Amino acid sequence: MEVFPSLPSATAIALAGDMSTRGYGIAENCISIEALTELRRFIHDSVNQTGGEYIAFGGPDAMRGTFLQDLAASANFQTLCRELYSSGMQKPAPPVSFYQVLRCLAGKTGEQHAYRFHYDSYVLTILVPILIPAEGQPGHLIMFPNTRPVRRTYLGNLIDKLFLDNRLTQNRLRKGVISGRLKPERIKMQPGNAYFFWGCRSIHTNEPCDPDKIRATALFHYVDPYADSWLRQTLLRLRNRKPQMSMAAPEARAPQPA
Template identity: 40%
Template sequence: MRYRQRCGELKIGPSFMRRASRAVQISRSDPTTRECARKGRTQSDHKACLSANAAYLYESARNGVPISVTIRRWLRLHLHFIPKPRWGISMSAFNHGMSIDGYARVSAASAQSLAESMDETGVAVLHDVVPDEIIARMRGFVGDQIARRGGQYFSCEGTAWTADTCLRPLIEDAGLHALLRSLYEGKMRTPPPSERIFPVLRVLTGSHGLRHALNFHYDSYVVTVLLPVLIPNAPGEPPGHLLMFPNLRDARRSAVVNILEKLMMEKLLKRLWRKERVQHWLSAKIVPLTPGNLYFFWGMRSLHANQACLPASVRCTVLMHFGDPHERSRFKGFSQQLHARRLRRMARD
């Protein structure tokens, strides 16, 4: 049973305190129990975990810790024996085997867990979806494109660029479409306007790549999936982590409101989000990226950007956007023009 389903049943009252008091005596009489519970993550350590956790919380309550903090600590400690991490979900938990194209299978069965993680921490991860062989082939494709474009930043948008790449099977995968549709419907309470996935290849390198660092923005799509292809990892080399203010707003159903908010946040206040003090105050999240994983987040809700890389480095990611609630709006063209103008301005020498 998921911990969210148990939250409503958890009571911190006299009964809990009596059980915790008994657990204190057990833990104090057997020091190994507490250490076993602290490190234990298997079902066999279940009783030890509960005893030590209850003892810890009982002592915290006696020291005047607020009840809300006590509940959060209880849930956090109570989950120590559950193998599922708080954010980041192993593919084997929901899917088995490989597809004929080499990708790990993706299905809508993981939608609820992904959505919970995206709501709570901002990001959810499916690990090892894309195998190393396909990542290597994609890197070869990117290397050829960099040589053709003079070693500077470039991006490819739409499905046309994927036609001759090994990424096409993933974008057309029925399981991925079903998962994204389930995430969209769960958040927006309505079917998506289309089943289209809008892929974007971003390659940050050269002096132009620096111009695209820390450009915080909201996506026009409700769900964004990020696939790292090449991340700088040499000693002392900035990797260009994903940096976000998770779920800073709700998904906007009005195209006009969405455009006005994007203008204010991305243009008028763009310098504000780069200040470390503001990032600390608003609990900005740094997300390290590992090639082959899929990172899910609410692109329309989370203000996000990438950290800077060295001009000599290459940082390549594929973004897969899904669910634009303003797709049929008459103002959509205006929003696209603003985006295109912004990219042309940053591409100038």
């Protein structure tokens, strides 16, 4: 069953235009209420099991049997992502699947997952909001759009990440945003819509939400430009050799920003 509308190519062109100008494009009313209701039930159950704290699911096994698996398999959704990729990258998308994450912010631990400014490792990011608190702090997505090109090499990408992923830069960005000195795009997401942006080109994160609320977002990461990089594979192998990583159950390990 097709779970995503077939969008006219004019809509895809408009989305791509918005992604390159203001940083993000919105496909409106493309996720059904039934799908949101089913996912919300799953999210409420999962957060209850953690005692009201943060939980995240990564990889295809965690999504099996849910709407998120159907969406990743949807021909219409895949076609749109391929079109956006090829229009942004000026080359056809390789035949790859999505790297999927479902993030549920709740409790004190949820607050710790705010203001983690990052670039995604994948070119295109699709964010599907499932639960956004209607009152208090909703945990908006904030973004400095298209602050870099897609780096040609993994090393180039790594150098950017080192400049961003350190305490000094993170503190500066957080303080700048909180004081209003820095003015990122602040995206007030509405469940039912899907949000598209160049995740690997745009510094982004979410603001905190109230600890007694749940904020849940599904992320679809599309096309890892460095999948074949020797350096990347070597670093991954070294990291996976560390015993504490391999001993944790996959679902207990919170996925890092891709």
